[in-house]
Amino acid sequence: MQSKLLHEADGKRTFAVILQKGDEAMRCLQEFAAKERLGGAQVTAIGALSSAKLAFFDWETKQYRPIPVEEQVEVASLIGDIAVGPDGMPSIHVHAVLGRRDGTALAGHLQEGHVRPTLEIIITESPVHLCKVKDPESGLALISARK
Amino acid sequence: MQSKLLHEADGKRTFAVILQKGDEAMRCLQEFAAKERLGGAQVTAIGALSSAKLAFFDWETKQYRPIPVEEQVEVASLIGDIAVGPDGMPSIHVHAVLGRRDGTALAGHLQEGHVRPTLEIIITESPVHLCKVKDPESGLALISARK
């Protein structure tokens, strides 16, 4: 994982975070957010992965249903956000669209992404933090704009 | 619908707009853009929906062909923009990629999205407005950078 500060003004920073072959995307984002103390940020990326774990939130069981991806895929879209979780740590939420060899697409909540050869991430910090609160109905920690 | 101003400088504001179970995404975006008088903005979001109406613009008939989505889906990508329509009101244009239970993806123009449990939207305002003009060939109101 390499990073570069692209812009800074009024407490708002923009970073490029460049992942390399073998890096795991969610762990790297977690580490970077903790190191830079990001409590509110927007994330976008493109690149490619050698394998991934997507997931689908099953509303009936209130659990994530795993969707393993055991092949090289293009990261056609990665969009996410960083907030402060109920435990006070950065909480990273990322969704991705992956393109297969034949051009068909897979999409879902990203749990793991094993980079090969690159993932080019842009993170735009917000000076105001986003806070997550446990939602009793879904059991998930969701962003609340009231906090 | 909850919202939070994340950043403001030089006439440019960034908002988090957080939708909750039962909110309809396009109506909420329309309401928020009218309330905040947004005439030029970029929109991204992730979250999940209990159902949606996507559409495909059919170039032969010059009409949107409906693609109903009657199942819980992840919003893997939502990208859009806000401009001033020919009637002077905010015109919201949103495309989305939706992930199904098995990880397959649906994609198109978003007409309706019924949120469950959350849709985390980031709106970045531009101090310069974008204006739409009716395009005679397609019959659509399209952004013109000349106005």
Next chain:
Amino acid sequence: MQSKLLHEADGKRTFAVILQKGDEAMRCLQEFAAKERLGGAQVTAIGALSSAKLAFFDWETKQYRPIPVEEQVEVASLIGDIAVGPDGMPSIHVHAVLGRRDGTALAGHLQEGHVRPTLEIIITESPVHLCKVKDPESGLALISARK
């Protein structure tokens, strides 16, 4: 191709670049980046195409495998970045998710996109440049955050 400067502050500019029927997206982005001397930028877009060339990077052969798209499609997501290539020229890297008539999605690296009727692109410049370096293993020029 039309363009409009939406915001400028601290050496960071945001542009709307609006493509019209018949424009080819990658050539227009290349021309625009050269004209505005963009050496670090983030790109997002939505719109529609009459045809496209997607590609998948085959890790075995280290070559892009073409995925021709010979039909009208919605550009449900387009995300990319602009860096300085090893030759000193702007290097444009774009991935896209395309929605077909029946709502199914195609995804991959965008090599060509023939616009119909519009492609609404937002380009956010970074005052700090991103530089590409040839990666010996993949043979690709990849962004390095160390340069």
